[in-house]
Amino acid sequence: MSGTGRGPWRNFYGRTHGKTLRPGQKRALEEELGPLSLSGVTWADNPTRRPLDLAARFGARPVWLEIGFGGGEHLVHMAAANPDVGLIGAEPFINGVAMLLGRLRGAGVANVALHAGDVRDLFDVLPEGGIAKAFLNYPDPWPKARHHRRRFVTPQFLGPLHRVMAKGAELRVATDIPDYVRQTLEEVPQAGFARVDHPLGQAWDDWPSTRYEAKALREGRAPHYLTFRRD
Secondary structure: OOOOOOOOOOOOOOOOOOOOOOHHHHHHHHHOHHHHEOOOOOOOOOOOOOOOOHHHHHOOOOEEEEEOOOOOHHHHHHHHHOOOOEEEEEOOOHHHHHHHHHHHHHHOOOOEEEEOOOHHHHHHHOOOOOEEEEEEEOOOOOOOHHHHHHOOOOHHHHHHHHHHEEEEEEEEEEEOOHHHHHHHHHHHHHOOEEEOOOOOOOOOOOOOOOHHHHHHHHOOOOOEEEEEEEO
8 A cells, every 4th residue: 555645556457548539528527527526536535545425425325336337328328217326437438438428418417426547446445335236338358368367357356346235236247248258157156246047138128228239239249238146
């Protein structure tokens, strides 16, 4: 642990920036991201890693978490369809965060909080059992065998996720990569999640198609939908 407010050093393999942001996206990040961001997640703001007070942000509402929300289609859909729930979105790719801000503005939802960074920092400060449902939609597949340890469905991520989820909480995983399905079915149960009987090729009733799913279908890859419950 660092004494400088920067926290421990962690490998991070994903992208944080893509194409140059448009002026409107830059303004949104400057003006709209701050009020939506969870305070107390960064090491500089919370070097002692006090647990977040989710009730102060969301009241008595149950809290859901989307890990890597991409462009935000799913997160905005879920927030709009479930106003009695608080949703936290974690995404390190700033272009995706900018896209989400535009979608949130258009939808007019007010039950969302964001962490524009590594979800592991968020796991550090989420209270034990504080998350009632979690979503992992089309995560980075890391297709090369030597990179499989970077996938989310590994102990370095699943252990902290298990800690912050409530007993009986639902974990949903959507992917179009057969080997990711294999690893998910192997490692997620070992981390303390029981698989729920659900047809692999059948989307959930409240699932909105995303651009990642549309791309998979265009390229001939079948989407898979897996459901687990935290033991």
